[in-house]
Amino acid sequence: MRRNTTQRKAIEEVFRQHERPLGVDDILAYGRKLVESLNQATVYRNLKILIDDGWLIRITHPSLGVLYERTGKGHHHHFHCRECNRAFELPGCALKEKESAPDGFVVEDHEVFLFGVCPSCVGVTK
């Protein structure tokens, strides 16, 4: 039977506090603020559990590598800010799947990654 451990509750809390896709390093760092002893192996094991539970999904971002994000947000795209290096989830979908591939290809799904500057970084002199 599944136990409701301090560690997993902390990892869930990290995702609630940061509503954006997070990497393992982020999760470990933020998690240790809540549970000092939090171990890397524990994080990996719990991420797997939360994915099995359907609470998280794992995505591989072209620039940021492996990220984890909460489920239940429907289809969306990802934006990567080149200034603050964070990933954002963007609502909506402007891609027409049928028109996106030549005849003969059956398109069943897609992922879009956008790159640029996020609202908080626009206009900030660097």
Place this chain on the structure above:
Amino acid sequence: MRRNTTQRKAIEEVFRQHERPLGVDDILAYGRKLVESLNQATVYRNLKILIDDGWLIRITHPSLGVLYERTGKGHHHHFHCRECNRAFELPGCALKEKESAPDGFVVEDHEVFLFGVCPSCVGVTK
């Protein structure tokens, strides 16, 4: 000065023979058909050289991991066939960058990955 080695010529030949994005394993396997002694470290070193030369680019595919493809094909998207597990380069771009993110986000670039069944696998009973 850069030497024109048998190994690098073999790696280049692999990309000419297979006009699609290739992973390190593919490159090593196909390359060994041309140069039996071809070593993994040599492949990695030469991929880096070919990227520096602008002859290859490295992409991180959400499902297939790290792939390498020849440059000079302009902007395109990638299609991953769930049957044969190969990646294809698709010409054209149906994404309107400006409409793809909410106000405030400055979109400068994007990558699109499509998933489905490729023409050679459509209709093939499995």
Place this chain on the structure above:
DNA sequence: GTGTATGCAAAGCTTTTGCATAGGT
């Protein structure tokens, strides 16, 4: 002949696993 590139092996990283024990139930 000179010096870069290769093959091999060892070392880095990230992720996974084995094992003793802490802790949730």
Place this chain on the structure above:
DNA sequence: ACCTATGCAAAAGCTTTGCATACAC
């Protein structure tokens, strides 16, 4: 009290690097 989940350390992948030698020039 039981037995799962944790922390630690070792192991397993993938990629990089050090070093002696092969080979491109």
